[in-house]
Amino acid sequence: MGGQPRYLWVAEMLRRPILNGELAPGSRLPSRSRLARTHHVSEQVSRHALRLLVSEGLVEARPGSGYYVRPVPQIHRFSRTDRSSGSGVEPLHREELGTLTVKVNDLVARRLTLRDGEMVYRTRSLGLADGAPVALHTAWEPMVLTQGTLRTPADAEPGTGVLDRLGAAGVIIDRVVEEVGVRPLREPEATLLQLAPGLPVLVVERTHFNGQRPVETSDLVGSVDHCRLLYRLSLARPQKKGR
Amino acid sequence: MGGQPRYLWVAEMLRRPILNGELAPGSRLPSRSRLARTHHVSEQVSRHALRLLVSEGLVEARPGSGYYVRPVPQIHRFSRTDRSSGSGVEPLHREELGTLTVKVNDLVARRLTLRDGEMVYRTRSLGLADGAPVALHTAWEPMVLTQGTLRTPADAEPGTGVLDRLGAAGVIIDRVVEEVGVRPLREPEATLLQLAPGLPVLVVERTHFNGQRPVETSDLVGSVDHCRLLYRLSLARPQKKGR
DNA sequence: AAGTGGTCTAGACCACTAT
DNA sequence: TAGTGGTCTAGACCACTTA
Structure with missing residues (x-):
């Protein structure tokens, strides 16, 4: 032994x-x-x-x-470069978990360049494959952008993409930054994904920009052995020397 | 309770x-x-x-x-959208591990649409931070593209980007596809990264295309708690309805 | 020498599944 | 009803760090 x-x-x-x-x-x-x-x-x-x-x-x-x-997990590829930018769980069946208004925490406040304690809409949705949860999407958006209109995450037609919804509210999104990493699964997520807390999960922190101003940010959390990310990048521009 | x-x-x-x-x-x-x-x-x-x-x-x-x-580990962000496309370990100190000519295995053959057993250059480099290995880059490129020229991975100035090198050889790269996932660390990599085999690691499978033809592919393998990937995507095109 | 984390033993009850 | 996994109790020894 x-x-x-x-x-x-x-x-x-x-x-x-x-x-x-x-x-x-x-x-x-x-x-x-x-x-x-x-x-x-x-x-x-x-x-x-x-x-x-x-x-x-x-x-x-x-x-x-x-x-x-365990049966060999089926792999789902999330295409991160199509323009729809719905909830980021595109190929999967989406289950809306609803929208709340909450105070931002420090981390999200930093991503949205908000003052601490400002109010945001928080929208959660689940990506399902064969009825089993595979990915969890949590989006935060400042209330001030759409409050009082019918374009809030709570009021808009469920399933409307951020681009369309904010676009209709006069906020043009022209830039996206995604930061991809891996971290251990934490507690509210673990229950929603029906996974054990502590399991490593793939995380995409996505922020939508209107020029230099961040207008929406979200976390996509997905089980490591079910999820892959697909980035298709075009290099159409002529290549100049020195970058 | x-x-x-x-x-x-x-x-x-x-x-x-x-x-x-x-x-x-x-x-x-x-x-x-x-x-x-x-x-x-x-x-x-x-x-x-x-x-x-x-x-x-x-x-x-x-x-x-x-x-x-736990003290917060230092995180290295790999920008995946600048045009240099060196070895993909850009912000880090790069240590070249050299180029070999080898027969492709099935997986790489599929990515490069080569026949099984065809010859490729395999180039490895290590990304170091404070002297410690953080990421490992392994690139495969068909020998037929540059054999006999001074533009092979073995002959070119070390540190030259693929785009520049193949561009100089008349092969224009206009498209990149990256697939991001997590898998357990396997053996030759584990030794090079000085990590335990079996540990989950972040993997970027990148393929460079000339039109529809894949001309180079690589794996970037990085420790999960030191590495993050940064994708900056532009949505400059006018947004039409229905995608 | 005292305290600590890692491991281990030998039991136990509960809610649930299978038969 | 028997078996199972999840949780829990009340102890224990070892190698190690700290003082």
Whole structure:
């Protein structure tokens, strides 16, 4: 067994056949008590090992039923360069979670160059594939832009893109900046995505600009093994020396 | 406390002040036994809560010492939309790892629409920050494009961008497609990046096109908590209805 | 020497699933 | 009804850091 912790050893005993394909996706693993008996460890150790595999995304726990090898995830590609800029979950089925008016927190205030505590609309929507949540989109927009009109995120036809909606309100969006990164999933998101908090997720922080003024910003949070981003960039301009 | 598990409640009690900035990075959290006493839960529960925060990347455990609020790692932003398209590790110090001629594997052959077994130049470079490797760039280019000229990846001035180099060879690159995702770090990369294999890493699969013909493709692999990608997109075109 | 985090044991109850 | 996963209790030892 060597000097490494027992739960890592047990986990490795299960991980190998899963990755080799000897254990087909969907097949059931030994229960934690059976695993403890067969590998001569305490049940706590087998629990730890199984939870580790769950956190790695290799195994799925179905309470009351057992642990199962996870089916190979289907990959969804989000095209980030079409002009619609709806909620950014385009190829997926969108479920609107509604719009609230909230005070900005520091991070969003900085992205929108707002004073701390200013009011914004916060709109959430979920991207679903086969009924399962795959991506979560959270958008923030200063209330002052559209308040009192029918172009607020709350009043507009659901599904209208930001470009169209703000355009109709006289705010022309001519520039988008997207910052892509990975961070651990945090709590309100985890519940909405039906994933474990702490799992790494792909995050796109998108900000729409009217000239130098940011007018809307959003986070697209997607499960790392279901989501990919597709950027199609044109280099049409003639290439001058020195950039 | 409500119906949610106690360890989630304890975790939330710590998470809030951390995210609000009330607990500065580097400050020490209560030990797991102290936490158990003050919150009237078993020590196992406080353990579970603290491990959760560690897995979320908010907290760092120093064995024998305590749990600490994690200092914010320095983040490097890779601008993906400037025209230079060097090795894609622009803001960093680049260390050239050299060029080999190899047979394409299936995956790269598909990206370059080559026949299996055709020869390509493979060029590797490392992006360094403070001497530590942060990102690894691996580029593949069909030999037929530049073989015999002084514009091959091996012969050209190191640091010359693909656009300039291939442009000088008469191959005009007018289009770039980037696919961004996350996958576990694999082996030759892990050693070069001095990271553990299996760690999730950010991957940019970039392909340069001459019209419909792919002429160069590359993988940019970067540590998840040091690397971010920055896409600046212009929406200059007039916005027509229905996309 | 005291405190700490990592690991481990040996139990337990609950809500749920499968039969 | 038996089995399962999620959670929880009440202890324990070790290697390590801190003072």
